[in-house]
Amino acid sequence: MTGRRILVAALVPLALAGCAGTTASAGQEAATTSPVVTATTAAPEPAGPTGQRIEVQVAGGEVSGDTGRVPVPLGELVTVVVTGDVADELHLHGYDRTADLVPGQPAELSFDATIPGVFQLELHEAGTVLLTLQVS
Amino acid sequence: MTLLAHGVGSRTDLPIPLGLALYGAGAAILISFAALLLFWRAPKLGGPSSGRPLPAGAQRVLDGPVLRRCLQAVALALLALVIAAAVAGPGETARNLAPWALYVTFWVGLVPVSLMVGPVWRVANPLRLVHRILRPLAPTAPGAHRLPALGLWPAAVSLLVFLWFELVYPDRAGPGTVAAFLVGYAAVHAGLALWFGEGWFASGDGFEVCSTLIARLSPWARRDDGRLVLRNPLANATATPQAAGLAAVVVVLLGSTAFDGLSRTVWWQTGPGAADDPLSGTLGLLGSVAVISLLYLLGTRLSGRLAGQPAGIQPRRYASSVIPIALGYTVAHYFSLLLLDGQTTWILASNPFGAPGVDLFGTYDDAVDLTAVSPDTIAYVQVGGVVAGHVAGVTLAHEQALRSQRHARASDQLPLVVVMVLFTVGGLGLLFGF
Numbered sequence: 348m349t350g351r352r353i354l355v356a357a358l359v360p361l362a363l364a365g366c367a368g369t370t371a372s373a374g375q376e377a378a379t380t381s382p383v384v385t386a387t388t389a390a391p392e393p394a395g396p397t398g399q400r401i402e403v404q405v406a407g408g409e410v411s412g413d414t415g416r417v418p419v420p421l422g423e424l425v426t427v428v429v430t431g432d433v434a435d436e437l438h439l440h441g442y443d444r445t446a447d448l449v450p451g452q453p454a455e456l457s458f459d460a461t462i463p464g465v466f467q468l469e470l471h472e473a474g475t476v477l478l479t480l481q482v483s
Numbered sequence: 484m485t486l487l488a489h490g491v492g493s494r495t496d497l498p499i500p501l502g503l504a505l506y507g508a509g510a511a512i513l514i515s516f517a518a519l520l521l522f523w524r525a526p527k528l529g530g531p532s533s534g535r536p537l538p539a540g541a542q543r544v545l546d547g548p549v550l551r552r553c554l555q556a557v558a559l560a561l562l563a564l565v566i567a568a569a570v571a572g573p574g575e576t577a578r579n580l581a582p583w584a585l586y587v588t589f590w591v592g593l594v595p596v597s598l599m600v601g602p603v604w605r606v607a608n609p610l611r612l613v614h615r616i617l618r619p620l621a622p623t624a625p626g627a628h629r630l631p632a633l634g635l636w637p638a639a640v641s642l643l644v645f646l647w648f649e650l651v652y653p654d655r656a657g658p659g660t661v662a663a664f665l666v667g668y669a670a671v672h673a674g675l676a677l678w679f680g681e682g683w684f685a686s687g688d689g690f691e692v693c694s695t696l697i698a699r700l701s702p703w704a705r706r707d708d709g710r711l712v713l714r715n716p717l718a719n720a721t722a723t724p725q726a727a728g729l730a731a732v733v734v735v736l737l738g739s740t741a742f743d744g745l746s747r748t749v750w751w752q753t754g755p756g757a758a759d760d761p762l763s764g765t766l767g768l769l770g771s772v773a774v775i776s777l778l779y780l781l782g783t784r785l786s787g788r789l790a791g792q793p794a795g796i797q798p799r800r801y802a803s804s805v806i807p808i809a810l811g812y813t814v815a816h817y818f819s820l821l822l823l824d825g826q827t828t829w830i831l832a833s834n835p836f837g838a839p840g841v842d843l844f845g846t847y848d849d850a851v852d853l854t855a856v857s858p859d860t861i862a863y864v865q866v867g868g869v870v871a872g873h874v875a876g877v878t879l880a881h882e883q884a885l886r887s888q889r890h891a892r893a894s895d896q897l898p899l900v901v902v903m904v905l906f907t908v909g910g911l912g913l914l915f916g917f
Contacts, residue, residue, distance in 0.1 A: 415749070415753070416749050440493045440494065441493040441494040441853055443493070443577075443850075461854070462494075462853045462854055463497060463854070463857070463858045464494040464495065464496065464497060464853065464858070465494060465495040465496065465497060465747075466493070466494055479752075481497065482497075483497050483858060
């Protein structure tokens with residue numbers, strides 16, 4: 348668990364560098380971060396009895412699964428799992444959490460929903476909104 | 484890019500609770516009819532000659548050229564800094580000072596500042612200084628005699644253009660967009676001021692006109708003999724000059740805020756605005772302004788007809804009574820943005836160009852605290868702002884009706900009051916999110 352946190356912490360700066368949109372860093376990112384994503388998804392941990400698990404699939408630009416406005420109770424442990432067919436980056440606004448999306452591999456964002464409000468989860472490169480999290 | 488409707492932002496407000504929305508709507512309706520039936524029956528608020536004068540020394544400083552030039556120079560330096568940061572700073576919106584400084588701190592912050600200290604942008608408008616520097620190029624201002632006929636219409640157009648950039652243009656939050664907009668805005672308005680004379684800013688510069696209109700609800704005013712005075716904000720609003728295009732400016736402000744609220748609802752995002760392209764956005768913005776305009780024209784003209792007055796003058800006569808309603812909408816939609824996402828400006832100002840190792844105020848590594856204001860507080864401020872704006876609007880319309888015709892019948896005011904109730908209930912509906 349601690350090791351996973353460190354990996355995620357190491358992933359975030361890389362992901363932020365990817366936001367700058369330079370092609371050099373994007374290539375580097377794909378090379379260096381895919382093992383990290385594998386590590387986070389190798390042992391998919393159930394969100395637990397109190398957690399909320401949200402699953403979204405992206406195929407051919409179409410979003411399916413728990414899309415639209417998703418209500419979440421304040422303080423809940425939330426796990427968002429996204430599976431896509433194109434490499435991109437997940438970005439949850441407000442919480443400012445990111446994760447790399449590798450085609451065919453589920454990418455996971457796990458966090459405590461401690462900030463009330465309405466937040467969008469989007470694909471950074473494509474600009475597609477996957478879902479809107481309503482934390483209250 | 485973020486798809487949030489307002490130029491930038493990381494969050495939007497939760498829908499207000501249904502109970503609060505219903506209480507707000509009920510209060511608005513109740514107060515409206517109480518105002519018609521129980522309020523004063525003869526004009527009561529002071530007119531343009533009312534108010535308690537400030538000391539002559541204070542007026543000399545406030546009206547003197549030194550203060551104005553200093554404030555304009557500071558504002559011009561800040562404008563140059565923001566443009567430079569937009570061009571040379573980090574390319575990513577989240578780390579670039581310019582979008583946050585323009586859309587949140589300046590545009591939203593202008594409202595509370597004008598409400599508290601008066602028409603601040605008229606005094607500090609940096610483009611007035613630019614015009615003064617360039618004036619030797621066109622000392623005669625060839626179009627000056629045409630300016631009075633235009634009234635405030637140019638400001639309505641100028642605001643609509645800005646609001647389109649802010650709410651519709653796809654790359655609205657990009658630093659490059661902000662730089663291009665600011666340079667374009669400065670060039671266009673400085674150029675038009677050379678043609679029309681310095682009077683252009685008071686009738687064509689959307690930001691200055693907006694600040695001046697909001698300041699009509701501040702206690703600061705200028706009496707008709709030129710003295711700076713403190714007076715009841717409602718009397719101040721009643722004394723707003725009934726310029727051509729005043730109603731257009733107010734309706735653009737109200738309509739654009741309504742569109743911003745509309746575009747945050749699930750109904751819009753999954754229905755008419757699902758494509759999230761410039762076409763749906765433009766139609767949504769223009770449609771919102773058009774609906775508000777039609778309702779407003781209908782209400783004022785019908786009230787005028789019932790009172791047996793010429794219909795043409797009515798929209799202009801009652802425009803100042805819609806300023807508080809527009810203000811209430813603005814508070815409801817942007818209060819949390821200013822207090823929460825507005826923190827970003829102060830964080831990024833610590834290192835405007837994203838240079839390694841620079842941290843002027845020691846805030847560059849701070850994170851925005853999105854829990855600084857609780858959702859309950861936000862909801863109460865939202866509903867309170869909309870209802871208070873409604874009450875002030877109905878009161879102003881009542882006073883205005885009595886001024887145009889002593890002992891005006893309460894029933895004549897009914898159409899306008901019904902339209903104001905629609906604005907308020909509609910505004911609460913947008914906050915509730917349908």
